Amino acid sequence: MIRARIIATGSYAPEKVLTNFDLEKMVDTSDEWITERTGIKERRIADEKQAASDLAYVAAREALKGSGLKARDIELIIVATVTGDMSLPATACILQDRLEAKRAAAFDVNAACSGFIYGLSVANAFIKSGAYRRVLVVGAEVLTKFTDWEDRTTCVLFGDAAGAAILEAVNEDRGILCTKIHSDGSMWDLLHTPGGGSRYPASKETLRKKQHFIKMKGNETFKIAVRTLEGLVLETLDENKLKPADLALLVPHQANLRIIQATASRIGLPMDKVAVNLDRYGNTSAASIPFALDEAVRCGRVRDGDYILLEAFGGGLTWASALIRW
Ligand SMILES: CC(C)(COP(=O)(O)OP(=O)(O)OC[C@H]1O[C@@H](n2cnc3c(N)ncnc32)[C@H](O)[C@@H]1OP(=O)(O)O)[C@@H](O)C(=O)NCCC(=O)NCCS
Numbered sequence: 001m002i003r004a005r006i007i008a009t010g011s012y013a014p015e016k017v018l019t020n021f022d023l024e025k026m027v028d029t030s031d032e033w034i035t036e037r038t039g040i041k042e043r044r045i046a047d048e049k050q051a052a053s054d055l056a057y058v059a060a061r062e063a064l065k066g067s068g069l070k071a072r073d074i075e076l077i078i079v080a081t082v083t084g085d086m087s088l089p090a091t092a093c094i095l096q097d098r099l100e101a102k103r104a105a106a107f108d109v110n111a112a113c114s115g116f117i118y119g120l121s122v123a124n125a126f127i128k129s130g131a132y133r134r135v136l137v138v139g140a141e142v143l144t145k146f147t148d149w150e151d152r153t154t155c156v157l158f159g160d161a162a163g164a165a166i167l168e169a170v171n172e173d174r175g176i177l178c179t180k181i182h183s184d185g186s187m188w189d190l191l192h193t194p195g196g197g198s199r200y201p202a203s204k205e206t207l208r209k210k211q212h213f214i215k216m217k218g219n220e221t222f223k224i225a226v227r228t229l230e231g232l233v234l235e236t237l238d239e240n241k242l243k244p245a246d247l248a249l250l251v252p253h254q255a256n257l258r259i260i261q262a263t264a265s266r267i268g269l270p271m272d273k274v275a276v277n278l279d280r281y282g283n284t285s286a287a288s289i290p291f292a293l294d295e296a297v298r299c300g301r302v303r304d305g306d307y308i309l310l311e312a313f314g315g316g317l318t319w320a321s322a323l324i325r326w
Pocket residue numbers: 028029030033034037038113152153154156191217218219220221222225255256259283285313314315
């Protein structure tokens with residue numbers, strides 16, 4: 001049976017660090033509040049010249065290097081992002097050009113924080129169908145350029161990063177075993193960036209109303225995320241006749257430590273089997289899962305044959321999981 005296997009990963013975060021103490025000087029907040037409510041201590045901030053494709057490029061180069069492949073071996077590039085370089089063209093096309101991946105088709109996926117798993121799921125389907133053998137999936141976000149630095153309810157949460165994975169067709173009993181993607185558009189307004197699209201085209205008015213910044217109803221989103229993620233994880237494991245104890249590692253979207261802990265506790269998974277790096281990077285939306293996965297791989301937390309589960313919840317609303325036998 002043909003499966004898609006992640007043969008290499010890569011990641012990148014900008015150098016500039018913004019700590020909770022720095023934020024104390026910018027808005028009415030405290031290190032104590034941010035740490036207790038979110039688990040975040042610091043995040044990385046892209047410089048003025050860095051766009052999503054610049055972060056994606058470094059992560060993708062690293063993944064390519066690890067894979068031993070050349071850019072021209074890649075047949076498809078999928079970039080998951082809600083903070084792409086421009087609304088036209090796709091950031092994936094800009095990345096294709098920078099990588100000189102001349103044979104690759106390229107497009108973006110917009111599923112907010114679930115975007116990387118959505119991308120993985122599309123790549124998996126293409127590979128299983130036999131259409132492509134080698135696919136690059138990247139999650140890349142520069143959320144801090146869409147952050148209202150006067151809004152303490154959102155500006156303490158986000159950071160910038162990119163993570164990449166190269167998938168290859170294999171005829172083995174390992175690789176991606178299953179992906180699940182879900183959406184509920186009735187709650188789109190819980191998390192959105194209203195201005196600059198065709199609903200509210202960019203104008204002096206949209207700028208004045210700060211409509212180009214991310215708006216989030218955090219508390220409502222939080223409650224739905226906790227409820228949904230438990231069901232999602234158990235559904236994914238059940239379908240594959242696995243139990244939480246079979247997992248070597250859970251790689252959750254890094255939105256809030258309390259959401260991650262609640263999910264782990266509800267399914268009875270100890271936190272030492274959960275990848276967490278939001279303390280250092282904050283919520284990097286579609287980049288958070290490939291970034292945390294790459295870190296886990298580099299730290300030796302992932303071994304051949306391990307069962308790994310990726311899960312995410314985000315704007316849309318969207319939620320998604322991927323079960324992998326490494
Ligand atoms: C955003 C989030 C951290 C806020 O935590 P919370 O416990 O829900 O806090 P609330 O929004 O209920 O706010 C509680 C109080 O803290 C205040 N507050 C909000 N941000 C604050 C900050 N940065 N510093 C200090 N106080 C703050 C609020 O104004 C509110 O004050 P009030 O009670 O006087 O009105 C949390 O809701 C969250 O992580 N949400 C989900 C994010 C998510 O999963 N998104 C989807 C994927 S990206």
